[in-house]
Amino acid sequence: MTTTPPRPPVKMRGLEKSRSRTAVLMLIPMLLVLAAVAGYPLLRTIYLSFTEFNFISDEAPKWIGLGNYWFTTEEGVGLGLLQTPEWWQSVWNTVKFTLLSVSLETVLGLAFALVINSNFRGKGLMRTAILVPWAIPTVVSAQMWNWMYNDSFGIISQWGQSLGFLQAGESFLSNPDTALAALVAVDVWKTTPFMALLLLAGLQTIPSDMYEAADVDGASAWTKFWRLTLPLLTPALLVALIFRTLDSLRVFDMPFIVKGNAPETMTMSIYARQELIANSQFGYGSAVSVLIFLIIMVFTAIYVTSLRVKFD
Amino acid sequence: MNKIAAILGLTVTLAAASQAGAATLTFACDSVGQGFNECKKGADAWAKKTGNTVKLIQVPKETDQRLALYQQQLGAKSADVDVYMIDVVWPGLIGQHLADLSKTIPAAEVKAHFPAIVQNNTVNGKLIAMPWFTDAGVLYYRTDLLKKYGYKSAPKTWNELATMAQKIQAGERKKNPKFVGFVFQGKNYEGLTCDALEWISSFGGGSIVDSSGKITVNNPKAVEALRTIQGLVGTVAPAAVTTYGEEEARNVWQAGNAAFMRNWPYAYAAGQAKGSAVAGKIGVAALPAGTGGKPAATLGGWQLAVNAYSKNQKEAADLVRYLTGLQEQKRRAVQASYNPTIASLYKDKDVLKAVPFFGSLYNVFTNAVARPATVTGSKYNQVSDAFSSAVYSVLTKKSAPGPALKTLEGQLARIKGRGW
Numbered sequence: 001m002t003t004t005p006p007r008p009p010v011k012m013r014g015l016e017k018s019r020s021r022t023a024v025l026m027l028i029p030m031l032l033v034l035a036a037v038a039g040y041p042l043l044r045t046i047y048l049s050f051t052e053f054n055f056i057s058d059e060a061p062k063w064i065g066l067g068n069y070w071f072t073t074e075e076g077v078g079l080g081l082l083q084t085p086e087w088w089q090s091v092w093n094t095v096k097f098t099l100l101s102v103s104l105e106t107v108l109g110l111a112f113a114l115v116i117n118s119n120f121r122g123k124g125l126m127r128t129a130i131l132v133p134w135a136i137p138t139v140v141s142a143q144m145w146n147w148m149y150n151d152s153f154g155i156i157s158q159w160g161q162s163l164g165f166l167q168a169g170e171s172f173l174s175n176p177d178t179a180l181a182a183l184v185a186v187d188v189w190k191t192t193p194f195m196a197l198l199l200l201a202g203l204q205t206i207p208s209d210m211y212e213a214a215d216v217d218g219a220s221a222w223t224k225f226w227r228l229t230l231p232l233l234t235p236a237l238l239v240a241l242i243f244r245t246l247d248s249l250r251v252f253d254m255p256f257i258v259k260g261n262a263p264e265t266m267t268m269s270i271y272a273r274q275e276l277i278a279n280s281q282f283g284y285g286s287a288v289s290v291l292i293f294l295i296i297m298v299f300t301a302i303y304v305t306s307l308r309v310k311f312d
Numbered sequence: 313m314n315k316i317a318a319i320l321g322l323t324v325t326l327a328a329a330s331q332a333g334a335a336t337l338t339f340a341c342d343s344v345g346q347g348f349n350e351c352k353k354g355a356d357a358w359a360k361k362t363g364n365t366v367k368l369i370q371v372p373k374e375t376d377q378r379l380a381l382y383q384q385q386l387g388a389k390s391a392d393v394d395v396y397m398i399d400v401v402w403p404g405l406i407g408q409h410l411a412d413l414s415k416t417i418p419a420a421e422v423k424a425h426f427p428a429i430v431q432n433n434t435v436n437g438k439l440i441a442m443p444w445f446t447d448a449g450v451l452y453y454r455t456d457l458l459k460k461y462g463y464k465s466a467p468k469t470w471n472e473l474a475t476m477a478q479k480i481q482a483g484e485r486k487k488n489p490k491f492v493g494f495v496f497q498g499k500n501y502e503g504l505t506c507d508a509l510e511w512i513s514s515f516g517g518g519s520i521v522d523s524s525g526k527i528t529v530n531n532p533k534a535v536e537a538l539r540t541i542q543g544l545v546g547t548v549a550p551a552a553v554t555t556y557g558e559e560e561a562r563n564v565w566q567a568g569n570a571a572f573m574r575n576w577p578y579a580y581a582a583g584q585a586k587g588s589a590v591a592g593k594i595g596v597a598a599l600p601a602g603t604g605g606k607p608a609a610t611l612g613g614w615q616l617a618v619n620a621y622s623k624n625q626k627e628a629a630d631l632v633r634y635l636t637g638l639q640e641q642k643r644r645a646v647q648a649s650y651n652p653t654i655a656s657l658y659k660d661k662d663v664l665k666a667v668p669f670f671g672s673l674y675n676v677f678t679n680a681v682a683r684p685a686t687v688t689g690s691k692y693n694q695v696s697d698a699f700s701s702a703v704y705s706v707l708t709k710k711s712a713p714g715p716a717l718k719t720l721e722g723q724l725a726r727i728k729g730r731g732w
Binding site: 054055056057058073077079086150151152157167168169170171173174175176259260261262263264273274277278279280281 | 374376379380383384386387405406408409485489490492499500501546549550551552553554555564567569690693694697701704705708709710722725726729
C-alpha cells in the first residue's frame with residue numbers, strides 16, 4: 001500500500017503575495033460592475049418570477065411562490081406557465097427554428113469558408129463582400145426581407161406565384177405552414193457569413209505542411225477533408241455551433257419585425273416580451289425569462305459535456 | 313454648507329426663470345397615414361401662438377406597440393414625454409399616470425364633446441384625457457367598379473359583399489393579376505380585434521365580454537360570423553391579408569388593387585389626395601351586416617393626455633386644450649378626414665363638403681360598438697391578445713371557428729381568474 005505524501009504547502013514569498021493582492025484589488029471594480037449589471041438583474045428576475053407584479057400599477061410585488069409556473073384553481077383550471085399551451089408552442093417554434101437554421105448555417109458556412117480559404121485572385125474582395133449581410137443591422141435586413149416577401153409587390157412572392165408554389169395574393173409568410181421556413185431563410189442569409197468567418201479563422205490555424213505531407217502520401221482531396229481538415233477544425237466548429245445555437249434560442253428581433261405576434265412563428269423571447277411589456281405582467285414575464293434562461297443553460301451543458309469542449 | 317445650498321438654490325431658480333414662458337414640450341403623437349404631418353401642423357400653430365416649442369417624436373404605427381412603449385415610460389414615472397396621444401381603450405390601463413384635465417380645461421368646453429367619450433376618459437372621477445378624434449370602422453368601395461359591374465349600391469350583408477367582390481375580382485384580374493376583392497386588417501394585433509368584433513357583433517354575437525363581465529364570445533352567432541369571414545380569406549381577400557395592418561391594407565387599396573376595404577376614416581383623405589390611383593372613385597358606407605344582424609362598427613378614436621410626471625403641466629394642458637378645440641378639430645376634419653368629437657361639427661358646412669360621409673354615416677359614428685376595455689380594466693390587453701390570436705388561427709385555417717372560440721373561452725376564463 002502506498003500513500004501519496006502530503007504536498008508541501010506552497011509558500012508565498014513577499015513579492016508574490018503583494019502581487020496577488022494587487023491582482024485581487026484590480027479585479028474588484030470589475031467584479032462589482034459585473035455583479036451590478038449581470039448579477040443583480042438576474043437575481044431580481046428570479047425573485048420577481050415568484051411574485052405577482054404589474055409594473056404599471058403602484059402596488060408592490062406580491063409573493064405567490066411557484067404560482068407563475070404551476071397553479072391549478074379550485075375548479076381545476078390549469079394556470080401557470082407550464083400549463084400554458086402558448087408557451088409550449090413558442091418553445092417548439094424556437095427549437096425548430098434553431099435546429100433548422102443552425103444546421104443550414106453550419107453546412108453553408110463551412111462550404112463558404114473552404115472556398116474563401118483557397119488561393120484565388122480577388123479573395124480579399126470576396127472575404128469582404130461575404131460579410132455584407134452580417135454587417136446590415138437586423139432591423140434593416142428584416143424589413144427588407146419583409147418587403148421581398150410582400151404578397152403584392154415582393155419579388156420572392158412574385159417568383160413563388162409565377163412558379164405555381166403560391167396562389168395570387170399569397171406569400172410564404174402568410175401561409176402558416178411555410179412561415180417558419182421563410183424566417184429560417186432570412187436568418188441563414190444573415191448569419192451564414194458569421195459562421196463562415198469563424199470557420200475561416202479555424203482553417204487558417206491548420207499548418208500547411210500537414211497538407212503537404214498528405215499530398216506526399218497520395219491522399220485524395222476527399223480524404224484530406226475528412227481525415228485532416230474536419231478533425232483539426234472541430235474546436236472552431238464547436239465554438240461556432242455554441243455561439244449560433246445560443247443566439248438562435250434567444251432570437252427576437254428578426255421574427256418580431258417580420259411576423260409580429262403570429263402564433264406560428266412566436267419564439268420564446270417574443271412570448272416573454274408579450275407578457276412582460278405588452279401585458280405588463282412583470283411577475284409572470286419574469287417566470288418566462290427564467291425558463292428561457294434554464295432552457296439555454298441545458299443546451300449549453302449538453303454541448304459542453306457531450307462534445308468535450310475545452311475553453312482553455 | 314449653507315452657502316453651497318444657497319448658490320445651488322439660486323442657480324435652480326435662475327434656470328427655472330430663464331425657461332418660464334418658453335417651455336419645450338415633447339409630444340408623442342401619431343404615425344399612421346398622414347398623422348405625423350397633421351399633428352405637426354396643429355402643434356406648430358399652437359407653438360407659434362404661445363411662443364413655446366413642441367418636439368414631436370416618432371412612435372410605432374401599431375397601437376399595441378405604442379402602448380407597450382408608453383407603459384414602460386409611465387411605469388418608470390418618466391417625465392420624458394409631456395403630451396401623449398392615447399387610444400380609446402387605454403384609460404383603464406394607464407389612466408392613473410395621467411394628469412386630471414378637468415382642473416385646467418373649462419367644463420363648458422369639455423361638454424361640447426360626445427358625452428360617451430368623455431365618460432370613457434374619466435377614471436375614478438378624473439378627466440385623464442380630452443377627446444381628439446373618434447373613429448369607427450367603415451367600408452370603402454370603388455364607385456367606378458360597382459357601376460362597371462352593374463351594382464347600384466354598396467353591399468348590405470357580408471354574403472352580398474362576397475358575391476360582388478368575387479364578380480369584380482374575376483373581371484378585373486383579366487387585366488390586373490394583382491387585383492383583389494376585399495382587404496382588411498388580418499394580422500394578429502389590436503387591429504384584428506377591432507375587425508373581428510365588427511364581424512361578430514354584426515351577426516348579433518355580442519362583444520367578447522359583456523358589460524357585467526361575463527365571457528360571452530363562445531356562441532353560435534360568433535361561430536357563424538367567423539365562418540363567413542374565414543370563407544373570404546383566400547377567395548376574395550388575398551391569403552396574405554393575415555399579414556396586413558391598416559397601412560398595408562390602405563396601400564393595396566390606394567394603388568387601385570382592391571374593390572372593397574375595411575378601414576378607419578383617415579384613409580378617405582389619403583385616398584383622395586393627389587397621386588392616388590383611386591382619387592375621385594371612393595365611396596364610403598356602413599360595414600355589411602351578418603345574417604339576421606345589423607351593421608356594426610368598432611369604436612376607435614384617440615385622445616390627448618398630459619403625463620402626470622411632466623414638468624410642464626400648464627403648457628402641456630394648454631396644448632391639449634388647443635388641439636382638441638373646435639378650430640383645430642375642424643381643420644383636421646376638412647384637411648385630413650379625422651372625425652371630430654364635437655357634435656356641432658357634424659353639421660358644419662365646410663366639414664360636410666370636404667367629407668360628405670360624415671353626415672350620412674353620423675349614426676355609425678355615434679352608435680359604434682366599444683371593445684370590452686372598461687369591464688376588463690388592466691387585463692384588457694391580455695383579453696384582446698387572446699381574442700385576436702384565436703381569430704387569427706381561424707383566418708389562417710389552423711383552427712375551425714367552433715373549437716377556436718371554445719379554446720378562447722377557456723383562455724379568457726384563465727385571464728379573468730377571480731375577477732376582472
